[in-house]
């Protein structure tokens with residue numbers, strides 16, 4: 001039973017958020033404390049990171065599915081057999097970042113991306129300035145609290161403990177400039193249709209477009225048109241399991257943006273689409289946390305078994321990186337489970 005008294009305005013806001021997640025699976029959020037300029041800064045850092053030579057980035061590639069941290073080259077990760085996702089990305093972790101470019105490579109980058117996690121920690125890790133990226137971790141905690149207030153009569157503080165040692169994953173994405181005909185070919189995407197596999201995802205996109213969602217899993221994808229100064233939040237697999245399908249994991253993909261004939265004519269030489277930048281913040285609970293479905297009174301047993309969050313995450317990461325369909329098997333699986341490396345905060 002809820003252990004705290006929730007004020008009406010807070011409850012009303014939580015209800016709106018919950019209804020949007022329940023009915024659509026994803027939302028746009030505005031006025032959430034991160035300005036459009038701060039989001040621009042995020043993409044400016046991304047651009048600096050990806051503009052470096054491929055040899056430098058490959059030295060920092062992801063080498064373990066337990067600590068999926070570092071660089072992933074074009075084509076090295078795909079969650080769909082037979083699909084090619086034309087993107088490169090950089091994953092940053094809250095705790096272990098051995099594959100982060102050193103200051104001599106990219107001065108200031110580590111401090112910037114580290115900052116996604118540091119707000120709100122009551123330890124020496126806490127920093128006094130508050131910038132956009134620190135607010136991401138705070139934002140995800142607020143969103144989860146709002147959902148807990150409404151969902152299945154949960155304790156509003158339900159997520160406080162699993163988020164304390166949580167290791168959400170920050171992912172900077174760069175979709176290289178690409179010919180239109182490549183993306184029009186069967187099985188080619190900027191990112192193939194998939195569901196995220198944490199609790200939920202906070203996503204920032206630039207103005208290029210191409211993100212689409214299929215919340216009903218019916219194959220009918222709708223464009224998520226970029227709106228400056230907003231972020232998009234979508235439900236992911238663990239929240240679907242936890243809520244016993246009351247919240248549905250949102251299927252999504254990135255492909256050709258919707259374009260008028262005029263826009264197609266002005267694409268430039270050889271029909272190249274401009275590059276696209278986005279940043280995802282995948283909200284995962286602490287690896288030791290068990291995610292078990294919450295049943296409403298009288299509900300029949302769930303189709304979902306309880307899962308350990310760390311094993312779940314590692315299992316999906318392994319599938320995405322080492323599927324037989326991928327030629328670039330970069331994972332050596334030599335890492336130790338993350339929770340055994342995390343020092344007590």
Ligand SMILES: O=C(O)CCC(=O)C(=O)O
Pocket residue numbers: 171173191196203205211252253254277278279280
């Ligand atoms: O780039 C985007 O807009 C979506 C990225 C995404 O879905 C992912 O990385 O899981």
Ligand SMILES: [Fe+2]
Pocket residue numbers: 194195196252
């Ligand atoms: Fe995704």
